């Protein structure tokens with residue numbers, strides 16, 4: 001789900017440090033100057049993001065696959081650090097930020113809300129993809145409960161392992177953007193993000209945080225946009 | 240080289256001239272294609288199409304971007320140059336009817352099948368090869384878009400069946416383009432010697 005951590009012979013931290021030394025970046029990775037590709041990205045990414053925002057159809061669902069198309073072995077497990085163990089009986093999902101009714105919901109409460117199931121293609125930035133069934137609560141239903149204030153434009157997701165992500169509001173309220181606790185007809189496993197994680201067909205895998213503990217609504221993007229985004233990956237990452 | 244009568248135009252006396260637009264297209268296409276391949280191979284290495292993470296990886300000298308994020312930045316920046324260049328050229332050859340004069344035609348096919356003039360045959364082969372690469376370039380764009388925006392362009396992705404098929408088809412455009420470059424250069428040399436090559440690059 002998350003992109004690879006580093007090129008093969010360097011750790012990512014080394015790479016970032018080295019490419020930060022001016023000139024050194026040019027020597028890295030064939031003709032691949034990380035420093036320069038970051039610059040390039042600063043120029044082109046706004047254009048690509050504008051196109052992606054124009055393409056986004058916030059209310060129309062992406063066509064789904066039949067149950068028979070599910071590919072159970074294809075969903076690889078990627079984690080940037082540790083796999084947190086969370087007791088689902090004491091777990092609370094916090095929803096706050098610029099909302100009228102901040103709240104904390106237990107798994108039992110989340111499971112009484114309408115269940116949405118979808119069979120979609122999960123696309124990883126690394127290049128692989130898997131057709132997966134996810135079952136859970138629509139994020140837009142949760143938003144209806146807490147009522148974001150008028151100026152809200154972004155939604156942040158904090159995870160128990162320290163991972164963090166931010167999404168544009170329109171993508172977050174898409175009818176297939178779910179907080180899921182089921183995968184392929186079974187309760188979500190710890191490796192896949194139990195007790196609850198994000199899932200959606202309209203964004204790359206690294207946007208779909210596992211082990212989500214807090215969702216907060218905000219008017220502005222913070223300087224920290226997301227774990228992989230802050231290391232150079234694109235923020236919108238729309239499909 | 241004037242297209243309608245290639246044998247005449249290849250005489251020493253006539254200096255081959257290429258339209259400025261054709262030369263510009265050729266340069267931009269060449270450079271952007273090299274960058275699309277190098278950044279594509281960088282993306283490939285994150286999770287090889289053949290064999291997954293355990294599969295064979297391309298050596299670093301062929302790569303552009305330094306790591307997956309950098310490779311993607313290059314790929315999705317250069318795609319604009321590559322695709323818009325091809326589009327403008329497409330409009331140009333359609334509007335000027337260059338499409339009918341400068342690309343493979345039924346007379347070339349005839350020359351290949353029953354012709355006896357070896358020069359004419361070589362020229363027909365040359366036209367056939369450079370015409371045939373155009374659908375391959377369009378296929379690279381179509382499969383690229385199908386993987387870049389599979390939710391939005393679900394119908395396009397759906398045409399190729401599985402995701403793996405889509406990746407293989409997109410990737411196969413690389414060896415085809417590389418092979419084409421070799422054959423195309425050799426044929427151009429045979430048809431018009433170095434003067435023809437120079438006419439396209441200067």
Ligand code: HEM
Nearest residue numbers: 127275279280282283318379380383384386387406412413
């Ligand atoms: C507008 C044109 C293009 C677009 C939108 C595009 C898009 C993409 C995307 C989204 C990927 C990642 C695929 C994945 O997740 O597995 C990719 C990979 C790649 N692209 Fe392109 N591409 C385009 C043109 C080209 C061209 C012209 C070439 C070279 C002939 C090329 C060579 C590659 C290669 C070698 C890969 C790695 C294959 C893989 O890992 O799946 N691309 N491209």
